Amino acid sequence: MKTLPVEMMGRVARVLPLLLLVLLVALMTPLIAASFGAADIQVSQVLQVVIGQLTDQSQGDISSRIIMELRLPRIMMAFVAGFGLAIAGAVLQTVTRNPLADPYLFGISSGASFGAVVVITLLGGASVDSGAWLSHVSLPVGAFLGASVAVLMVLALCGRSLSTQIERMLLSGVAISFMFGALTSLLLYFSGPQAAASVLFWSLGSFAKASWATLWLPLVVVAVCTLTILLFKRQIVAIKAGDETAHTLGINVQRLRLNILLLCSLITAVLVANCGGIGFVGLMVPHIVRLLLPGRFALLTTGIVGGLFMIWVDVLARCLLSYQELPIGIITAVIGSVFFLFILGGKRGR
Template sequence: MVQIVSNNQRYYFACVVIVFLLLITPFFSAGFGAANISFSDLVNLIQFHWFGSGEASPLVERIVIDLRLPRILLAFMAGAGLSIAGSVLQTVTRNPLADPYLFGISSGAAFGAVVVFSLFGHWLDFDLLAQWQDHPLVQLSLPLGAFIGASLSVLIVLALSGTGINSQIERMLLSGVATSFMFGALSSLVLYFSDPQAAASVLFWTLGSFARASWEGLILPTVVVIGSLLTILAFKRQIMALQAGDETAHTLGVNVVKLRIAMLLLCSLITAVLVASCGGIGFVGLMIPHTIRILLPGKSPLLLTAMLGGLFLVWVDVIARCALTNQELPVGIITSAIGSVFFLFILRHRRS
């Protein structure tokens, strides 16, 4: 009884802390970047836009409203979406090391997006990265190409893992890593035969960046992440039943095969849209669900997982744009550096 009360207290405390951070993060993170904005300038901007009092600098208004707010929101959506995908993958495959990056889904999506980039660059003859967000044909084709690549990656991993998913955790992980390397090699091959300048720009994009975030570009990631979250919550009981085993879930009336494939494809859709929007960002789907389980043993609240993932990636992006003077680190490099250490920690913990 005491343990139940303690777990509930932990849960409510975590909710309060995460919601508080969610409220203050957009305000404070908007002040960091190549041009630091003071606290008083941010306050004046809020007073001017929300309360119609005072005045705001046009330069500060442009930097915050047009550049940094879309970037913050895209980073939050990317972190939330990748955390949701990682949590669902770990549940439906009963693999604690499942992650869109380690499963090869991110690499497959990146390969599909790189192929679309190369095709448009060859056929349409326009600057790839300067105009792709504004061209309607590219806006539709890039997520579609990424989704096809991500889905193909899932199918390959499932085919290599065999039918006994519940006993193939290590094989599934190794299949995902091998698939990831395969699609990474194919992407490098496509870039090798591309224009050198475009290849360098696409390579930076594949490492993950929110530098090209815009209000228009936020629509598709927001719709997909929120729609996927609502879908997953609607099937939460069936998904949680898979944790007890395929036979137990089947006796409870769950169509195990259809549900698993549907959730894998949904995770592929989330990953593909995010890769098309901001490139490949790894290990977020591994770290955040495990962090929630460490903080809240016995619980796996999907909403808190999404919010914590979003907050994490917002502040990683702040580090990416502030770590070096007059230049920006790719976000994927930072998450991979943190995630690789976290991955070793999880492996050691499992062995213990």
């Protein structure tokens, strides 16, 4: 009994430096990322502006407006998006026991995009970058309905014996993703040129329209869904051990899996409605955390790493080309496809 506190103190001593490092990186990343962009702003200026806002001594010059009204909301939206997608990917990989699970590969992102485009098309072709009630409320609702339909279709194709249908579930998700992508393209084909161009750029993923007014909904949804998932953490870990093991522990596996998939759909739908389609983040980040932190895989750590990863991807999208901005989805697709092949090669080697 006396050795238990000693072991706990030793475990804390091993983890504490890593946690302090992650916290330091999380605090420094927004300040450094806010200095990148078309306007030349130093990190010291960013720090002065932030301190001025906190102490009500802001100067109100052009640099302050760029930092507070453009770059920091964008950085916060990128962090929330990366956090939510990483959480969704990690949970999907656990409840399906499939290391290749991802909201993008499972068709959830495509279903959400289709639902949002249907709302835009049916409600008079409203622009996705408008600040009206449509883009704030009804777009996430339509995206969630589309993502939920995609999840239900994947589960229907797999049947009840999911424990023996892991590969079939992934193939079903890919097929449904292509189907919803084709339906979205069909809707864009019959839309006007201006609306089609706007929706096309949005569907590729971008944080260009992020603002403090649009940040609250993704932040609240991701936070509530993450807390709900953490409440069912033990049941989720039991499913990872197998459906039969979970059943013996008194867990309703089918109901729990459906509820968790719907939570992941809600996270993905809200992020897609605000940021467009961003793929492979939920696939890459959980594997990266497992490689960097073997034996210490934690859900919140995965979310934080996903948020930091998305911030730097956004910086790359803003700075890779002069006076142009690359869509976020293109960069994550390039990185994610290479990572996907790397995982397949590793599984084949084993």
